[in-house]
Amino acid sequence: MTEKDKKFRDKEEGILRAAIKVFASQGYHRSSVADVAKEAGIAAGTIYIYFARKEELLIEMVNRYVGKHCRDLAVELAQQPAGMARLREMIRLHLEFFERDRDLARVFQIHARELHPLIRTGFRPTLLEYFGGIERVLREGMECGDFDPQLDVRLARRFVFGALDEVVTSWVLSEKVYSLAGLLDSLFRMTEGAVRVRPA
Amino acid sequence: MTEKDKKFRDKEEGILRAAIKVFASQGYHRSSVADVAKEAGIAAGTIYIYFARKEELLIEMVNRYVGKHCRDLAVELAQQPAGMARLREMIRLHLEFFERDRDLARVFQIHARELHPLIRTGFRPTLLEYFGGIERVLREGMECGDFDPQLDVRLARRFVFGALDEVVTSWVLSEKVYSLAGLLDSLFRMTEGAVRVRPA
DNA sequence: GGGGATCCTGAACGGGCGTTCAGGTTGCGG
DNA sequence: CCGCAACCTGAACGCCCGTTCAGGATCCCC
Numbered sequence: 001m002t003e004k005d006k007k008f009r010d011k012e013e014g015i016l017r018a019a020i021k022v023f024a025s026q027g028y029h030r031s032s033v034a035d036v037a038k039e040a041g042i043a044a045g046t047i048y049i050y051f052a053r054k055e056e057l058l059i060e061m062v063n064r065y066v067g068k069h070c071r072d073l074a075v076e077l078a079q080q081p082a083g084m085a086r087l088r089e090m091i092r093l094h095l096e097f098f099e100r101d102r103d104l105a106r107v108f109q110i111h112a113r114e115l116h117p118l119i120r121t122g123f124r125p126t127l128l129e130y131f132g133g134i135e136r137v138l139r140e141g142m143e144c145g146d147f148d149p150q151l152d153v154r155l156a157r158r159f160v161f162g163a164l165d166e167v168v169t170s171w172v173l174s175e176k177v178y179s180l181a182g183l184l185d186s187l188f189r190m191t192e193g194a195v196r197v198r199p200a
Numbered sequence: 201m202t203e204k205d206k207k208f209r210d211k212e213e214g215i216l217r218a219a220i221k222v223f224a225s226q227g228y229h230r231s232s233v234a235d236v237a238k239e240a241g242i243a244a245g246t247i248y249i250y251f252a253r254k255e256e257l258l259i260e261m262v263n264r265y266v267g268k269h270c271r272d273l274a275v276e277l278a279q280q281p282a283g284m285a286r287l288r289e290m291i292r293l294h295l296e297f298f299e300r301d302r303d304l305a306r307v308f309q310i311h312a313r314e315l316h317p318l319i320r321t322g323f324r325p326t327l328l329e330y331f332g333g334i335e336r337v338l339r340e341g342m343e344c345g346d347f348d349p350q351l352d353v354r355l356a357r358r359f360v361f362g363a364l365d366e367v368v369t370s371w372v373l374s375e376k377v378y379s380l381a382g383l384l385d386s387l388f389r390m391t392e393g394a395v396r397v398r399p400a
Numbered sequence: 401g402g403g404g405a406t407c408c409t410g411a412a413c414g415g416g417c418g419t420t421c422a423g424g425t426t427g428c429g430g
Numbered sequence: 431c432c433g434c435a436a437c438c439t440g441a442a443c444g445c446c447c448g449t450t451c452a453g454g455a456t457c458c459c460c
Contacts, residue, residue: 027315029229032417043439045420054418113310113369115227148393152386155367159390162366163359169313170358186352190359193348193393232447243409245450254448401460408455418445425438430431 012050015040016064019057024103028058028111058111059122065104069097070129077137083146084196088188090137091164092181098168099180109169134161138195147195160191212250215240216264219257224303228258228311258311259322265304269297270329277337283346284396288388290337291364292381298368299380309369334361338395347395360391 018040022031033054037044051057073093080086098105112127114120135157141147167187171180218240222231233254237244251257273293280286298305312327314320335357341347367387371380 030316033419034417044418045440046438048419049437110313110315113313113373115310116230148389150386150389155383155386156390158366158370159363159387162369163363163394165366166358166362167355169362173313183355186350186355187359189348189350190356190394193396193398194363194390196393198393199399233449234447244448245410246408248449249407403460404458406455406457409451409453411451413448413450415448416446418443420443421439421441423439425436427436428434430433 008050015042015047015050016057016061020061020101020103020107023058023111024106028107028114053118055116055118055122058107058114058119061104062108062112062123063126065101066108067126067129070126070133073133074136077133081144082137082140083144084141084192086137087141087146087191087195088184090134091188091191092184094164095168095181095184095187098172102172105168106172109165109172131157131161141195145197148197151195156195159194163187163191163194208250215242215247215250216257216261220261220301220303220307223258223311224306228307228314253318255316255318255322258307258314258319261304262308262312262323263326265301266308267326267329270326270333273333274336277333281344282337282340283344284341284392286337287341287346287391287395288384290334291388291391292384294364295368295381295384295387298372302372305368306372309365309372331357331361341395346397348397351395356395359394363387363391363394 015036019031019036022035022039026035033047034044036057037047040047047057051060073090076093077086077089080089098109111119112123114123135153138147138151138153138156138160142149142151142153164187167183168180171178215236219231219236222235222239226235233247234244236257237247240247247257251260273290276293277286277290280289298309311319312323314323335353338347338351338353338356338360342349342351342353364387367383368380371378
């Protein structure tokens with residue numbers, strides 16, 4: 001039974017990987033289920049054995065892969081001292097994650113703002129985890145005295161997330177190839193300036 | 201003849217305003233041309249007298265209204281001294297602009313990242329103007345000594361734009377009503393920290 | 401108030417695509 | 431090698447929607 005489960009899981013993943021590739025290249029709305037099936041080397045109908053709706057493909061890939069990254073992040077960050085070091089590590093890990101899987105990054109960056117109710121609801125848990133992670137780092141940094149005590153945590157989270165997000169989005173949409181992780185120093189320098197405690 | 205042009209322009213604008221309203225509430229992809237027509241109080245076919253394709257509605261509204269804002273911005277900013285004051289004014293004007301027309305802001309924030317080739321190409325001029333405006337402010341700030349001379353202007357532009365953009369997007373997607381312009385002080389405080397010249 | 405120009409209408413067309421399902425294929429235990 | 435179960439297939443269905451256009455309404459000038 002567990003053997004069969006594994007096979008099921010593998011096939012599911014195959015379909016998701018195909019969907020990531022297809023959505024990354026044409027965008028969700030301009031990709032058909034048939035396109036995904038062809039990329040996966042199976043018939044269109046087969047996809048409906050594994051996923052109930054086209055939207056599920058998008059939702060599941062984000063919840064599974066980006067969600068996993070967010071959960072791993074929490075563990076890895078605990079190994080750094082709170083404050084600036086932890087903030088830097090968070091940025092580093094995000095850049096590395098997206099650089100490691102550019103197609104997934106493309107899909108996530110472009111479709112995270114989808115208005116479609118099913119998709120919005122489906123993405124919510126992962127987005128909340130992502131946001132929660134950033135807010136935690138900010139709060140810890142305020143407590144340990146590294147960060148500006150006047151910070152509005154929610155606003156600062158949006159600020160930091162947005163800045164990061166845009167850098168990743170440009171990278172993902174750019175024709176040029178360059179290292180995302182290579183931007184870490186400059187990026188951290190600006191982020192640090194934005195949140196650190198100010199001299200009187 | 202100019203009288204007729206005016207009438208034409210007015211009708212066109214009526215359609216665009218209707219499209220903004222409809223796209224803002226359901227998103228572009230889930231809105232039909234018939235929805236826009238109904239909102240505008242005309243027949244679906246009439247829209248095709250004024251716009252060649254559905255995509256044109258999206259492209260034209262952004263180029264017309266957001267584009268105008270970007271051009272106005274350049275003029276208004278000249279009245280502030282370069283550097284921090286001008287940066288602050290730029291943020292203020294952006295917040296005010298989006299707050300003034302929330303529906304347009306919704307459409308713009310959500311669809312600016314569209315992958316669809318027609319839309320991407322159509323948005324490009326306005327986005328370039330937007331980006332160019334930010335880069336100019338940053339460069340001037342570096343020249344006058346307010347900003348960190350180590351800044352990578354393009355990266356800093358993405359950083360600042362992204363931070364702003366995310367704050368506006370949250371506002372636009374939020375159920376809660378709160379003043380966007382009211383965030384100016386906190387937002388500027390962070391932005392300032394991110395780009396200002398560092399003490400040795 | 402006639403007639404031509406302009407503008408608008410909305411039914412109809414055509415294509416695309418998400419989804420289903422009857423039937424075929426595969427694999428496995430006996 | 432049989433037969434059953436699990437799995438896969440892809441043609442077909444139905445719906446939606448962008449776009450067109452022939453005909454009708456409106457306006458305006460003489």
